[in-house]
Amino acid sequence: MFALMLTSSITTVLLMVTSAALAWVAYEIYSQNKRRSKEIAVDGLLEPPTPVRIPIIGHLHLMGGYEVPYQAFSFLGKKYGDIVKLQLGNVKCVVVNGQKNIKEALVTKGHHFDSRPNFQRYQQLFSGNKENSLAFCDWSDTQKTRRDMLKAHTFPRAFTNNFSSLESLISSGTRSATSEIKPGEVTHLKPIILKHCANIFLSHFCSKHFSTTDENFSEMVENFDEIFYEVNQGYAADFLPFLMPFHRKNLERMNLLAHKIRRFVEDEVVEDRFDDLDVESEPNDYLESLIRNVRGGETPSLPWDTALFALEDILGGHSAVGNFLVKVFAFLVNEPDVQRKIQKEIDEVVGGDREVTIGDRPRMPYTEATVYEAIRLIASPIVPRVANQDSSIDGYRIENGTVLFLNNYDLSMSDQLWEQPGKFLPERFVKEGRLIKPEHFLPFGGGRRSCMGYKMVQLVAFGILGGFLQNFTVLPVDNETYRVPIGSLALTKDTFKFRFARR
Numbered sequence: 034m035f036a037l038m039l040t041s042s043i044t045t046v047l048l049m050v051t052s053a054a055l056a057w058v059a060y061e062i063y064s065q066n067k068r069r070s071k072e073i074a075v076d077g078l079l080e081p082p083t084p085v086r087i088p089i090i091g092h093l094h095l096m097g098g099y100e101v102p103y104q105a106f107s108f109l110g111k112k113y114g115d116i117v118k119l120q121l122g123n124v125k126c127v128v129v130n131g132q133k134n135i136k137e138a139l140v141t142k143g144h145h146f147d148s149r150p151n152f153q154r155y156q157q158l159f160s161g162n163k164e165n166s167l168a169f170c171d172w173s174d175t176q177k178t179r180r181d182m183l184k185a186h187t188f189p190r191a192f193t194n195n196f197s198s199l200e201s202l203i204s205s206g207t208r209s210a211t212s213e214i215k216p217g218e219v220t221h222l223k224p225i226i227l228k229h230c231a232n233i234f235l236s237h238f239c240s241k242h243f244s245t246t247d248e249n250f251s252e253m254v255e256n257f258d259e260i261f262y263e264v265n266q267g268y269a270a271d272f273l274p275f276l277m278p279f280h281r282k283n284l285e286r287m288n289l290l291a292h293k294i295r296r297f298v299e300d301e302v303v304e305d306r307f308d309d310l311d312v313e314s315e316p317n318d319y320l321e322s323l324i325r326n327v328r329g330g331e332t333p334s335l336p337w338d339t340a341l342f343a344l345e346d347i348l349g350g351h352s353a354v355g356n357f358l359v360k361v362f363a364f365l366v367n368e369p370d371v372q373r374k375i376q377k378e379i380d381e382v383v384g385g386d387r388e389v390t391i392g393d394r395p396r397m398p399y400t401e402a403t404v405y406e407a408i409r410l411i412a413s414p415i416v417p418r419v420a421n422q423d424s425s426i427d428g429y430r431i432e433n434g435t436v437l438f439l440n441n442y443d444l445s446m447s448d449q450l451w452e453q454p455g456k457f458l459p460e461r462f463v464k465e466g467r468l469i470k471p472e473h474f475l476p477f478g479g480g481r482r483s484c485m486g487y488k489m490v491q492l493v494a495f496g497i498l499g500g501f502l503q504n505f506t507v508l509p510v511d512n513e514t515y516r517v518p519i520g521s522l523a524l525t526k527d528t529f530k531f532r533f534a535r536r
């Protein structure tokens with residue numbers, strides 16, 4: 034009897050919930066139609082099409098069943114048109130598909146869409162204030178200053194002292210990394226690559242170098258990697274803040290790691306240089322540029338805390354390059370032909386008597402193209418933008434505060450734009466012996482919030498890849514599968530292992 038009563042009350046509740054959901058859907062369809070016709074009439078802008086949504090979660094359920102949400106965005110683009118409005122939990126969003134529309138958002142109207150999402154997680158990851166972060170802050174004079182100061186260091190020009198210093202740092206880092214490889218043995222490559230990338234970054238930006246057996250240094254590299262993995266994850270809690278308590282422990286751990294990194298940077302990287310620097314002299318590295326700015330050598334000056342966050346963000350770029358390189362090797366394990374072509378290029382251009390250097394890039398388009406091809410296939414997303422005012426894209430209204438997902442996954446993987454997009458074919462980026470970059474290839478975003486590290490990625494990845502393949506052929510390890518995760522640069526700590534055969 035009790036069971037029967039329970040069943041019938043469950044049925045009643047289910048009926049009520051179903052009726053409420055149906056009523057909601059009917060109301061949604063009705064109000065969409067009403068909105069559309071009304072708003073075209075008011076200002077000539079169209080309301081972007083939007084699928085029917087569900088109470089509380091909005092359209093979050095539409096992201097299910099895909100390897101990455103950007104695949105869902107491509108599907109929605111095909112179904113509803115290039116510009117699609119979504120309500121993801123409590124966040125109003127617009128998906129922008131298509132090269133022309135993405136360029137409108139990044140470049141033509143870049144100043145309308147130069148903020149970043151205000152996810153609680155970003156706030157908590159940067160000491161309670163996402164404005165401390167170079168990549169997740171909104172646009173401001175401070176951000177302009179930070180970007181301007183970085184340019185000379187992250188985009189060193191060929192034939193300058195800065196470039197040749199970076200060239201020898203990459204060569205010596207590559208030499209040390211290859212010397213740690215034991216041919217034929219199962220090699221956990223990620224820790225080796227990360228440490229050498231970290232030393233290249235620390236030497237280039239701060240003129241500091243650490244022994245790879247230094248425990249504090251090794252811990253710092255691991256801490257950066259763990260945080261890098263975290264910031265690359267997307268969580269439902271970003272859109273449904275009531276789920277944040279489930280992430281509390283994890284975020285506390287990230288704060289602890291960030292705190293340890295800060296201690297390392299202050300004690301072992303900056304040391305006494307803040308007080309000792311002669312601010313009248315030309316800065317020798319990025320750290321000195323920051324100190325000069327903070328101590329009033331330039332206007333507007335940054336608070337020291339802000340400068341330290343910027344320094345840590347840039348040093349953390351080594352995790353991006355290191356993880357990316359491990360993915361490049363994981364692609365190459367399945368591509369012996371590509372390895373042979375790179376090695377042929379190395380043999381023809383460099384020979385065996387000297388090392389590959391980043392100065393060889395103009396004569397080694399195939400090796401450079403391999404870096405591009407890996408970036409294309411990983412299809413990591415453009416960091417979402419946010420509209421700082423009411424605006425439009427392709428004639429569709431975008432309200433102030435809307436989060437924009439710019440679908441570069443589609444630009445990288447569309448069979449309308451690439452032949453055999455699923456295949457690893459570096460030659461697609463080489464034409465008449467020169468590297469080409471198609472206009473629709475936008476892995477580093479564009480406009481005033483474009484990636485500040487893409488040159489470092491190209492230079493360091495080229496140098497290390499060239500140096501490894503000059504000396505070794507990369508081989509699989511028994512029972513390991515090499516399926517490279519897409520949609521993010523980050524890899525887990527315990528990732529692919531390889532074997533290296535000496536050439």
Ligand code: HEM
Nearest residue numbers: 167168350353357415416476477478479482483484485486
């Ligand atoms: C393969 C590796 C990398 C990829 C695919 C990548 C891609 C991107 C993308 C798509 C953005 C957003 C651009 C936009 O909104 O238009 C970005 C922002 C940024 N990247 Fe990278 N990046 C990589 C490595 C690096 C490295 C190594 C550094 C540092 C040396 C770096 C520094 C930055 C910074 C500071 C921003 C924020 C710029 C801003 O918001 O003003 N990136 N990156």
